[in-house]
Amino acid sequence: MHSRVIYINTLLAFIIILYVFSLFPVFSTGDGGGLVVASHLLGIAHPPGYPFYIELSKLFSLLPVANIGIRIGLLTVVFSALSLYLTYLIITELTNKSIYGLIGVSFLAVSYSFYYNSVVIKFYTLNLFVILLLTYLGIKVIKSNNLDRRIVYLSAFLLGLGSSIHHTLLIMSLPLFVLGLFYWRQFIRLIPLSFLFFIIGFSVNLHLYIRSIKDSFSAAHKADTIERFTAMILRKFYGDSSSVDATKNAVSNIDSYIYTLKNLFYLFSVNFSYVFVLLVFIGFYLIYRSNKKLFLFLFTSFFFYSIILGKITLSSKVLDLATVYVSGNQYFLPALAFFTIIYCYAMYVFFELLKEKGFYFVYNVILLILVFFPFTFLFSRFVETNHFNNWVPYYHAKDLLSYSPVSSLVSTYGDNHTFELWYLKIVGRYRDDVCHITSHYYNSIQWRVEGCKPKEIYKPLIPEFFAGDSIKVMDEKRFISTVALAPQHPLYNFVEVKPFLYTFFYVNKNDNTPSEWYNKINLEKAKFLSTDVCLSHNVDDPFTFEMCNFFSNAYLVLASSVVPTLKLNELNVDASISYGRFLAPFKLKIYESPQNQSFIEIYKALRAYNDPKQSYLLPEE
Secondary structure (H helix, E strand, O other): OHHHHHHHHHHHHHHHHHHHOOOOOOOOOOOHHHHHHHHHOOOEOOOOOOHHHHHHHHHHOOOOOOOHHHHHHHHHHHHHHHHHHHHHHHHHHHHOOHHHHHHHHHHHHOOHHHHHHHOOOOOHHHHHHHHHHHHHHHHHHHHHOOOOHHHHHHHHHHHHHHOOOOHHHHHHHHHHHHHHHHOHHHHHHHHHHHHHHHHHHHHHHHHHHHHHHOOOOEOOOOOOOHHHHHHHHOOHHHHHHOHHHHHHHHHHOOOOHHHHHHHHHHHHHHHOOHHHHHHHHHHHHHHHHHOHHHHHHHHHHHHHHHHHHHHHHOOOOOOOHHHHHHHHHHHOHHHHHHHHHHHHHHHHHHHHHHHHOOOHHHHHHHHHHHHHHHHHHHHHHHHHHOOOOOOHHHHHHHHHHHHOOOOOEEEEEOHHHHHHHHHHHHHOOOOOOOEEEEEOOOOOOOOEEEEOOOHHHHOOOOHHHHOOOOHHHHHOOOEEEOOOOOOOOOOOOOEEEEEEOOEEEEEEOOOOOOHHHHHHHHHHHHHHOOHHHHHOOOOOOHHHHHHHHHHHHHHHHHHHHOOOOOOOEEEEEEOOEEEOOEEEOOEEEEEEOOOOHHHHHHHHHHHHHOOHHHOOOOOOO
């Protein structure tokens, strides 16, 4: 027993060091900046708000190390390690051999999606930890053949608590319910008090209501009424993608199951290999032969976290970049963990059979090799998922704020641009003269003004905006946006956009400022661009690629701002920008010459280095 503890602790210590050195220097892309701000202010993140994660992150933000982003990133690392430890305990519980637990930990730890989610600011490793803890408790019940009321009450509490971490955690209630049916007489008697423990855990969600009425930071909506509180929990903010609607739509449509199975097969094989998929089928069969209760519990868990969740989120005919990274790469960590547990059980039966047949040398040597073999992929993981040199989200935001005019209004749309600016302005307190507004829907101008608080600072600087009139701000060239305008945008018929590096000036339709003025200011402000970070980040992250492609647009704008005396070639460039289902035109006329050739070369280099088609998880065409 003592040697088991040494082995697993040594392995986990090595993995933790690896993950810590793979963290970003300031904050990660995607939701990272927004989650740090919500934690820093003990506010409310994007729906469903993630209150328990936010509260834990606040505690981690008080650690006396590094910067606040890395402190909160350490929470991800800690719960990644704890999830690996639970994986080890579950496999060891099933096999009575710690070596198979070590093998499972090694393979899972260096799998692409697990590694990726262990080194960014996200709640998925915390979510996985609670799911695996519930699984471990369920296996304990089956092994003891006794429905211990303490385990039932603890499980109910964890399910309630899980509702404040991520909505997918509640899927675990289904296999636990199946487990309860095995002991239905005891289970029925325990239901009333179990419900009370669930409510106690669920009460963490009151954070959403309390912080709403206190008017603290909120990334999307307040939850200051029963209706808004319910909408926040059910993620109604996302419309057809809300928890309830997405589930109903998936269940009602049975035609896409074949695509779900195909996409899941791809996801498992790209994280492990095709061989492991076969081992999982064998593993389930062997568990069925060994213990039918255990089989039903584990199969139900795996089925709901793979097939059913896949039907809801991963059933598209073609796996595009957004689907495979936003859904496949994040939501399916529990499926990958269950996958690992089952194939390790198949390994256990096979190698124990070899041992029984007298193949001791093969048994001992191959098992030891399997513990260390996954770490041969470490170099690849460092190349693909190591964020230690990824300064892109920090400088993308800082450069934008740096070249914005004094007392200007900056508008954003989308997570990447919005969350990074919130971090710089609210946590970093950079450019307090710039009022940052954002809209959650592209075809809406219902602005969120979290980046303009406290209003006492910004009202004297931009009184026209707070009075509901932005015309003067536009006339003075102080309205900047990361958003180009498509015909569906409310401002399309009233506002003209003028490229300003990788943002845009919003000006009135009747603006008669000569083009030379815009050309001059673009060339003057180019000194603020830190594009070298987009040629050295060494990370396979589509959100980083997206930011760097915006960076690259700045060099198209600079090339078009140069009006050379010798015009070698005229280029009409179409760099139209997609905002979900809306396409905003962005066309430039560039006269090639020695004076702007360097800008064009930098643009090409940025595009080549940050081509999204290089993304590891994106299927080959």
